Amino acid sequence: MAKQKKIPKDQFQNMKLWLDYHKENNKLPYNEIICCKCKAYPAKLKGAGMRHALKAAGGNIEVMLKSTMCKDCKILTLPKKEKKPPVKRIKTQEEIYEEIEKIRREMPKIDLNKPRITIDLNKDKKACAEFTKNMCFRPDIYLDNDRTCDYCSINECCSCDLKRFLTKKISKK
Ligand SMILES: [Zn+2]
Secondary structure, three states, rough: HHHHHHHHOOOOHHHHHHHHHHHOOOOOOOOOOEEEOOOEEEEEEEOHHHHHHHOOOOOOHHHHHHHOOOOOHHHHHHOOOOOOOOOOOOHHHHHHHHHHHHHHHOOOOOOOOOOOOOOOOOOOOOHHHHHHHOOOOOOHHHHHOOOOOOOOOOOOOOEEEEOOOOOOOOOOO
């Protein structure tokens, strides 16, 4: 006990004494040492703490005594897990392709096998009247014929306001 009392609590003040003590007793004189960085706060070396510190020092007691930090210094020294800043960068060709594929996958599928409804405006009078309400269906014929509908195949049921005939005969309705 007398010998132990001579050992300073700060291992840096007398490293040799600490190491000799450890060699003789296979344990440290105190269960805490002084932080190697701030040289002010203690680093607790009890049980698991001691095992970790020793492991970090590669099993070398001297290295451990010289390189163990207190909790605060450890936190300050530890490499911070960097949050990646949202860097705007140019997308690679592959990423663009991936995005296009994603959009494609999420798009509602168009059923190509679904039968297409064909409306024959020549036969379906009701549909013809409906579809031509606000527009001329055959402006090509209309314009080619001096803005008349005489030659248009749907002229009978067309309800477009532009409808007019050269020959009153056709618009007999
Ligand atoms: Zn410290």
